[in-house]
Amino acid sequence: xxxxxxxxxxxxxxxxxxxxxxxxxxxxxxxxxxxxxxxxxxxxxxxxxxxxxxxxxxxxxxxxxxxxxxxxxxxxxxxxxxxxxxxxxxxxxxxxxxxxxxxxxxxxxxxxxxxxxxxxxxxxxxxxxxxxxxxxxxxxxxxxxxxxxxxxxxxxxxxxxxxxxxxxxxxxxxxxxxxxxxxxxxxxxxxxxxxxxxxxxxxxxxxxxxxxxxxxxxxxxxxxxxxxxxxxxxxxxxxxxxxxxxxxxxxxxxxxxxxxxxxxxxxxxxxxxxxxxxxxxxxxxxxxxxxxxxxxxx
Amino acid sequence: xxxxxxxxxxxxxxxxxxxxxxxxxxxxxxxxxxxxxxxxxxxxxxxxxxxxxxxxxxxxxxxxxxxxxxxxxxxxxxxxxxxxxxxxxxxxxxxxxxxxxxxxxxxxxxxxxxxxxxxxxxxxxxxxxxxxxxxxxxxxxxxxxxxxxxxxxxxxxxxxxxxxxxxxxxxxxxxxxxxxxxxxxxxxxxxxxxxxxxxxxxxxxxxxxxxxxxxxxxxxxxxxxxxxxxxxxxxxxx
Numbered sequence: 001x002x003x004x005x006x007x008x009x010x011x012x013x014x015x016x017x018x019x020x021x022x023x024x025x026x027x028x029x030x031x032x033x034x035x036x037x038x039x040x041x042x043x044x045x046x047x048x049x050x051x052x053x054x055x056x057x058x059x060x061x062x063x064x065x066x067x068x069x070x071x072x073x074x075x076x077x078x079x080x081x082x083x084x085x086x087x088x089x090x091x092x093x094x095x096x097x098x099x100x101x102x103x104x105x106x107x108x109x110x111x112x113x114x115x116x117x118x119x120x121x122x123x124x125x126x127x128x129x130x131x132x133x134x135x136x137x138x139x140x141x142x143x144x145x146x147x148x149x150x151x152x153x154x155x156x157x158x159x160x161x162x163x164x165x166x167x168x169x170x171x172x173x174x175x176x177x178x179x180x181x182x183x184x185x186x187x188x189x190x191x192x193x194x195x196x197x198x199x200x201x202x203x204x205x206x207x208x209x210x211x212x213x214x215x216x217x218x219x220x221x222x223x224x225x226x227x228x229x230x231x232x233x234x235x236x237x238x239x240x241x242x243x244x245x246x247x248x249x250x251x252x253x254x255x256x257x258x259x260x261x262x263x264x265x266x267x268x269x270x271x272x273x274x275x276x277x278x279x280x281x282x283x284x285x286x287x288x289x290x291x292x293x294x295x296x297x298x
Numbered sequence: 299x300x301x302x303x304x305x306x307x308x309x310x311x312x313x314x315x316x317x318x319x320x321x322x323x324x325x326x327x328x329x330x331x332x333x334x335x336x337x338x339x340x341x342x343x344x345x346x347x348x349x350x351x352x353x354x355x356x357x358x359x360x361x362x363x364x365x366x367x368x369x370x371x372x373x374x375x376x377x378x379x380x381x382x383x384x385x386x387x388x389x390x391x392x393x394x395x396x397x398x399x400x401x402x403x404x405x406x407x408x409x410x411x412x413x414x415x416x417x418x419x420x421x422x423x424x425x426x427x428x429x430x431x432x433x434x435x436x437x438x439x440x441x442x443x444x445x446x447x448x449x450x451x452x453x454x455x456x457x458x459x460x461x462x463x464x465x466x467x468x469x470x471x472x473x474x475x476x477x478x479x480x481x482x483x484x485x486x487x488x489x490x491x492x493x494x495x496x497x498x499x500x501x502x503x504x505x506x507x508x509x510x511x512x513x514x515x516x517x518x519x520x521x522x523x524x525x526x527x528x529x530x531x532x533x534x535x536x
Contacts, residue, residue, distance in 0.1 A: 031532060031533075034390055036386070036389055036390065036528055036529065036532050037529050037532065037533065038529060057392045057394070058392075060390060060391060060392040061392040063390075064390070065387075065390040067383075067386050067387060067390070069383045069386075070387075071382070071383045071384045071385075071386055071387040072384070072387075073310065073313075073314060073382075073384055074382075075313070075314050075317040075318060076310065076313055076314065076317075080310070080313060083306075084306045084307075084309070084310040085306075085387075085391065087302050087303060087305065087306030088303050088306050088307075088388065088391040088392070088393050089391055089392065090300070090302060090303070090392070127387075130387070
């Protein structure tokens with residue numbers, strides 16, 4: 001079983017991140033939704049069409065998938081690759097659409113280059129242009145920056161961001177959390193089963209208590225007296241010699257009160273700010289839970 | 299069935315084959331080997347041997363070319379794409395497997411036909427120009443040429459479907475090519491036996507073989523399409 005108990009919805013024009021470690025079932029999910037693999041059970045609707053063997057062609061007509069490996073014909077030029085796929089999708093105005101797709105990935109001047117002569121990053125861009133040819137309702141991008149150097153990764157990120165802001169619905173699988181955080185409106189975290197789904201900030205709120213991080217020049221003499229009893233402050237703990245994490249129910253109320261209390265106590269405050277949990281923290285928290293549950297199960 | 303999608307695969311395959319040197323060389327070697335042997339034996343014949351040639355159909359021996367040559371390319375068509383990683387993007391498009399396979403088969407069929415007919419023409423020209431007097435008229439007979447023209451596409455078609463069928467199930471290009479060669483040997487054996495008059499050639503035999511090959515070509519397409527399993531080709535197991 002590659003994945004089970006996975007349930008989510010995508011809105012039109014949304015950039016949806018599908019995160020998970022290697023082997024979590026991300027690619028299998030994409031292949032299943034793309035009608036390449038038949039599900040053993042469950043149901044799905046892709047681009048408004050029910051996922052059934054009879055509807056395979058209709059779904060493939062409405063979507064586009066960019067697999068992890070670009071899968072270009074290396075002996076063919078960029079233009080020849082795109083012409084072939086434009087015909088396979090039955091695209092009208094082939095020349096115009098190809099020019100448009102190439103322009104959107106900044107490859108118009110490389111149209112006649114053989115794909116075999118292009119760098120990995122450029123091949124990825126050609127694959128993205130190929131995926132855009134059919135003007136898909138849903139664009140599946142499977143690990144689009146896998147194996148790319150930071151420069152090429154940045155280029156692909158910019159392209160995806162531009163597509164997202166242009167209203168294309170994007171289903172992005174990745175295990176690069178900064179990629180998902182940067183590009184996605186909502187994310188789902190998969191580890192064979194769906195662990196969570198939501199906007200990154202909602203997931204943060206759901207998984208982590210809100211807190212303030214306070215740094216002072218010297219350790220506070222009586223931190224309990226300073227932080228205790230302040231409005232919206234729930235608890236506090238030391239985080240090193242002169243740093244404190246203050247759990248709060250409302251950072252907007254607690255932060256001014258904490259600041260005033262520190263100043264009144266004569267503390268030299270270096271910084272005070274809301275603790276920010278990254279998507280990586282959320283991801284690691286959930287995956288660690290799975291690892292722990294697995295250990296207990298054994 | 300969409301002509302546009304079949305045409306897209308056909309053009310793409312032709313371009314790929316044209317630029318794949320090892321396939322082109324492989325495709326060229328087989329016809330040359332099968333041309334050399336009969337040419338040498340024809341050139342060695344003295345003028346007095348023309349009477350003995352009445353029951354030989356040297357030209358039909360060349361039918362081994364459409365039996366063997368297309369197999370090399372057709373065997374590459376599916377497993378080669380799978381190994382290159384280009385099959386998955388194609389399968390994500392709204393193409394039917396019958397369209398994909400027909401496009402691939404046509405891209406092998408037409409060059410095979412062109413090469414086969416070109417080699418026959420070369421053989422006929424060389425025989426007419428360089429064989430001993432009397433040998434050419436004894437060897438070049440209208441029924442043989444007609445049989446050659448009719449059976450070349452039928453045999454090539456069957457070899458292509460066999461090879462594509464093998465290619466959809468094989469895990470490596472080389473294995474697919476070797477198995478395709480083996481699978482084409484019965485066709486070579488039959489044409490050689492007729493060429494050397496072990497099986498006497500007759501109109502009835504020709505008609506029967508023609509019908510059988512027509513049926514095999516039709517069944518081959520359907521059978522190969524049925525064997526084409528997207529999921530197994532993508533995931534690699536099933």
